[in-house]
Amino acid sequence: MKPQIQNLQEKKLVGMQLLMSLTDNKTGELWRRFMPKRREIINTLNNNLISLQIYEASYFSDFNPAKTFVKWATVEVADFDHIPANMERFILPGGLYAVFHYKGPSDNSGVFQYIFGTWLPNSGYILDNRPHFEVLGAKYSNNNPSSEEEIWIPVKMK
Numbered sequence: 001m002k003p004q005i006q007n008l009q010e011k012k013l014v015g016m017q018l019l020m021s022l023t024d025n026k027t028g029e030l031w032r033r034f035m036p037k038r039r040e041i042i043n044t045l046n047n048n049l050i051s052l053q054i055y056e057a058s059y060f061s062d063f064n065p066a067k068t069f070v071k072w073a074t075v076e077v078a079d080f081d082h083i084p085a086n087m088e089r090f091i092l093p094g095g096l097y098a099v100f101h102y103k104g105p106s107d108n109s110g111v112f113q114y115i116f117g118t119w120l121p122n123s124g125y126i127l128d129n130r131p132h133f134e135v136l137g138a139k140y141s142n143n144n145p146s147s148e149e150e151i152w153i154p155v156k157m158k
Contacts, residue, residue: 001114003098005125008152011092013050014041014083015074022065027051034073040084043077049140050074052092052133060116060127095130098123100151105143115153123155130154 016034020026031051038049052072059067072090080089098119102111120127132153139148 001100001102001111001119003100003119003153005155006097006099008092008094008097010094012077012080013052013072013074013090013092014077014080014087015050015052015072015090016087017070017072017090019068020071021068024066027071030071030073037084037086038075041075041077041087042082043079045076045078047138048076049136050076050133051136052090052131054131055129057129092133093130095128096125096155096157097152098125098155100153101148102151103146103148105145106140106147106149107143111151115151120153120155124158125155126158128154128156 016030016037018026018030020030050072052074054070054072056067056069059069074090083089098115100111100115104111132151135150135152137149141147
């Protein structure tokens with residue numbers, strides 16, 4: 001799986017967030033809270049969902065599955081003029097990303113082992129300290145083996 005390297009422009013997102021870890025994964029809870037209220041966001045730019053993670057700078061260098069990070073369930077919006085109750089705004093900063101087109105179930109951790117354990121060390125890039133995210137488009141179907149999504153990993157030149 002070879003990524004495309006893309007320079008992302010800043011994005012405006014609206015959604016909900018939760019603090020979690022890999023050992024205390026609350027992803028399902030977050031999306032169960034977000035999805036019924038998603039229709040209240042009236043200024044979306046497309047139908048894609050964006051699952052976004054914010055990690056501390058040392059998260060990957062001192063990896064511990066119990067270490068916490070912030071996860072967001074969001075959609076991209078044109079502006080922040082209409083933010084529904086119980087939702088928040090988030091500005092996703094622009095920058096360089098390695099974009100992996102992934103096909104398979106969303107619970108397959110092997111794709112991330114490949115990205116961080118094989119591709120990244122053998123590429124001309126290192127991780128950048130910006131949000132990681134997945135774009136869940138029309139072909140996304142959670143744990144379905146034919147599900148498709150884009151995995152965006154923030155990078156910078158070595």
